Amino acid sequence: MQLSLERVTKKVGAQTWLYEQSIAPQPGAVTVLLGATQAGKTSLMRLMAGLDAPTTGKVRVSGEDVTGVPVRERNVAMVYQQFINYPSLTVAQNIASPLKLRGEANVKERVGELADKLHIGMFLGRYPQELSGGQQQRVALARALAKNAPLMLLDEPLVNLDYKLREELREELTLLFAAGDSTVVYATTEPAEALLLGGYTAVLDAGELLQYGPTAEVFHAPRSLRVARAFSDPPMNLLAGQASSAGVQLGGGLALPLALPPGAQGPVTVGLRASALAVGRPENDRPNGVELQARITLAEIAGSDTFVHLDSQAGELVAQLTGVHRFGLGELVLLRFSLADVYVFDAQGDLALAPDRLNRGIA
Amino acid sequence: MARIDLDLAHAYRPDPKQESDYALLPLKMSFADGGAYALLGPSGCGKTTMLNIISGLLVPSQGSVSFDGRDVTGQTPQQRNIAQVFQFPVIYDTMTVAQNLAFPLRNRGVPESRIRERVGRIAEMLELSGQLGQRAAGLSADAKQKISLGRGLVREDVSAVLFDEPLTVIDPHLKWQLRRKLKEIHRELRLTLIYVTHDQVEALTFADEVVVMSRGRAVQVGTAEALFERPAHTFVGHFIGSPGMNFLPAESRGGRLQVAGIELAAPVSLADGPVKVGIRPEHLSLTTEHHPGAVPATVQRLQDIGTCTLLTARVNGGDMKARLANGSALPAIGQTVWLQVLDLRTCFYRDDQLVA
Numbered sequence: 151m152q153l154s155l156e157r158v159t160k161k162v163g164a165q166t167w168l169y170e171q172s173i174a175p176q177p178g179a180v181t182v183l184l185g186a187t188q189a190g191k192t193s194l195m196r197l198m199a200g201l202d203a204p205t206t207g208k209v210r211v212s213g214e215d216v217t218g219v220p221v222r223e224r225n226v227a228m229v230y231q232q233f234i235n236y237p238s239l240t241v242a243q244n245i246a247s248p249l250k251l252r253g254e255a256n257v258k259e260r261v262g263e264l265a266d267k268l269h270i271g272m273f274l275g276r277y278p279q280e281l282s283g284g285q286q287q288r289v290a291l292a293r294a295l296a297k298n299a300p301l302m303l304l305d306e307p308l309v310n311l312d313y314k315l316r317e318e319l320r321e322e323l324t325l326l327f328a329a330g331d332s333t334v335v336y337a338t339t340e341p342a343e344a345l346l347l348g349g350y351t352a353v354l355d356a357g358e359l360l361q362y363g364p365t366a367e368v369f370h371a372p373r374s375l376r377v378a379r380a381f382s383d384p385p386m387n388l389l390a391g392q393a394s395s396a397g398v399q400l401g402g403g404l405a406l407p408l409a410l411p412p413g414a415q416g417p418v419t420v421g422l423r424a425s426a427l428a429v430g431r432p433e434n435d436r437p438n439g440v441e442l443q444a445r446i447t448l449a450e451i452a453g454s455d456t457f458v459h460l461d462s463q464a465g466e467l468v469a470q471l472t473g474v475h476r477f478g479l480g481e482l483v484l485l486r487f488s489l490a491d492v493y494v495f496d497a498q499g500d501l502a503l504a505p506d507r508l509n510r511g512i513a
Numbered sequence: 514m515a516r517i518d519l520d521l522a523h524a525y526r527p528d529p530k531q532e533s534d535y536a537l538l539p540l541k542m543s544f545a546d547g548g549a550y551a552l553l554g555p556s557g558c559g560k561t562t563m564l565n566i567i568s569g570l571l572v573p574s575q576g577s578v579s580f581d582g583r584d585v586t587g588q589t590p591q592q593r594n595i596a597q598v599f600q601f602p603v604i605y606d607t608m609t610v611a612q613n614l615a616f617p618l619r620n621r622g623v624p625e626s627r628i629r630e631r632v633g634r635i636a637e638m639l640e641l642s643g644q645l646g647q648r649a650a651g652l653s654a655d656a657k658q659k660i661s662l663g664r665g666l667v668r669e670d671v672s673a674v675l676f677d678e679p680l681t682v683i684d685p686h687l688k689w690q691l692r693r694k695l696k697e698i699h700r701e702l703r704l705t706l707i708y709v710t711h712d713q714v715e716a717l718t719f720a721d722e723v724v725v726m727s728r729g730r731a732v733q734v735g736t737a738e739a740l741f742e743r744p745a746h747t748f749v750g751h752f753i754g755s756p757g758m759n760f761l762p763a764e765s766r767g768g769r770l771q772v773a774g775i776e777l778a779a780p781v782s783l784a785d786g787p788v789k790v791g792i793r794p795e796h797l798s799l800t801t802e803h804h805p806g807a808v809p810a811t812v813q814r815l816q817d818i819g820t821c822t823l824l825t826a827r828v829n830g831g832d833m834k835a836r837l838a839n840g841s842a843l844p845a846i847g848q849t850v851w852l853q854v855l856d857l858r859t860c861f862y863r864d865d866q867l868v869a
Contacts, residue, residue, distance in 0.1 A: 312711040425820035450718040451737035
């Protein structure tokens with residue numbers, strides 16, 4: 151099924167909710183709509199579902215114009231942040247309802263299978279109101295999956311769940327999506343969730359569609375500063391610099407000998423992902439790539455990662471280190487990064503240089 | 514500020530008989546004066562029950578709560594002098610930001626000059642200084658929640674400030690800043706802070722000590738480092754870390770371990786019998802065939818998650834995950850690899866408790 155939105159806009163009164171944009175989610179794959187709250191994710195999804203008509207532009211399904219065709223006349227499954235179930239039906243009946251509607255065989259078996267994947271197998275005989283919010287949301291998800299609609303729209307479906315449950319369900323969902331052939335559109339505010347879901351990502355910000363492409367590609371080569379900001383957690387480190395034919399000069403006299411495209415001259419912004427920074431104590435370190443002295447202002451151990459906040463000659467930076475690392479406040483350390491990991495954005499905020507992923511680690 | 518001691522249990526039903534009748538199983542716990550604590554666990558683990566008992570919103574069905582050695586079990590939150598911040602903003606829309614922040618102080622008859630000073634300081638810490646004169650009604654959800662946080666922190670004479678999932682409505686980027694702010698504020702004001710969350714990043718970055726809870730029990734109280742490196746219970750290993758710790762069933766006999774269908778030398782002394790081998794995805798590495806302490810596995814999935822590549826591999830006994838550094842050589846799907854499951858950081862569990 152090929153859904154395509156062509157030059158759609160959405161205005162409500164004097165306010166623009168969606169600026170003109172076109173997007174055709176990859177058929178049979180997952181497309182993540184990534185952006186902060188009010189970026190336009192839900193508005194865009196409502197156009198896709200046929201819940202709202204665009205102010206201008208067209209919505210097509212497999213070439214056919216469905217602009218303004220109401221949702222009930224189209225085969226779409228949608229799960230909202232706020233879960234919706236049939237209160238008078240048991241969990242099993244809720245999940246079974248789309249299967250029965252289609253007259254499918256082995257309903258009981260399919261229901262059991264889906265319920266197990268979503269960890270609600272033990273509640274099949276209960277009614278939705280006897281379950282916690284998170285459990286009800288999983289019933290709604292199971293029913294949407296049972297519907298096996300050619301287009302499945304999920305609006306932050308895991309947002310109300312515990313973080314650990316979210317992690318487990320995300321994994322199950324990715325496998326279920328991969329096994330099915332539905333076109334899935336999945337809205338989230340979390341960059342990590344987009345990366346784990348894989349597939350394709352559309353980055354939205356303040357009603358604009360900024361970039362659409364394979365998730366890893368958008369992450370590794372964000373087209374602009376705005377995309378880089380929206381698609382990084384922790385936030386990408388951004389430093390002001392001056393570009394010349396010799397490379398980029400950063401604050402505090404730090405020079406990065408980079409080969410920039412001819413147009414990138416004058417003021418630029420250098421971007422470094424927190425995970426591209428390595429921190430070592432000076433005495434045990436050997437030179438590798440760019441090095442600078444920095445002072446620890448805060449070390450946050452966050453489970454799998456340690457976030458180290460640093461003050462350096464080039465400005466304030468955050469490094470993300472794998473595992474647990476102890477540092478003292480005010481401790482002087484050596485900060486290292488490879489030139490192959492540097493992003494450069496020009497004065498307009500457009501990407502001028504992306505990390506060289508093939509030569510990573512080679513200074 | 515106060516040191517808080519709990520020696521209690523709580524059941525929402527009368528006459529509890531079995532463990533599952535308790536929302537909070539009998540426990541003894543102390544929160545030091547001026548400390549920053551987090552209660553971390555999934556929904557239904559008892560963390561909110563514990564918070565409500567500390568605040569005085571809930572009277573425990575048995576036992577006592579004391580503040581600085583004084584029994585406060587029957588006292589209300591006002592009598593205990595507790596400030597609270599909830600999941601959603603609790604502010605007055607018709608008041609300005611400054612009036613909202615000043616409200617808890619005016620209520621207590623603090624002199625105006627002192628109020629101005631205190632409100633100014635809190636506003637500065639939370640970066641609300643530019644909005645002090647604005648009506649709260651027109652502000653974004655994020656800004657409103659910042660006011661709620663400010664109201665919780667504005668009084669210096671409180672026994673403790675309790676936070677119930679305060680960053681739920683906040684966007685990831687602002688969350689990142691606010692986490693850091695709260696930590697700075699704690700360092701400056703030295704209030705006793707207790708923070709309830711199901712989010713490990715919030716808990717571990719905020720607190721000096723984290724209480725990990727599961728099914729009405731505090732399964733481990735420790736620093737972020739201890740919870741990550743030496744989880745005392747398999748639940749902690751699973752709950753802390755993304756993804757959580759890998760566990761493999763094994764059988765220990767005479768210094769040898771039967772694990773994943775092969776026999777390895779046990780790196781530590783273990784009593785004979787079944788054990789679970791726990792190793793974190795961050796510590797699990799690829800190695801050469803038949804390397805000591807390694808088991809064979811088949812590669813199932815490889816996910817580029819930006820900061821690293823997440824490998825899922827099937828071994829005899831379950832799936833294991835490993836975080837492979839960016840730039841490292843990646844195996845192919847379906848390929849047989851060897852995973853270094855035994856090393857100095859491997860943990861061993863019996864009946865879910867850490868034994869070595």
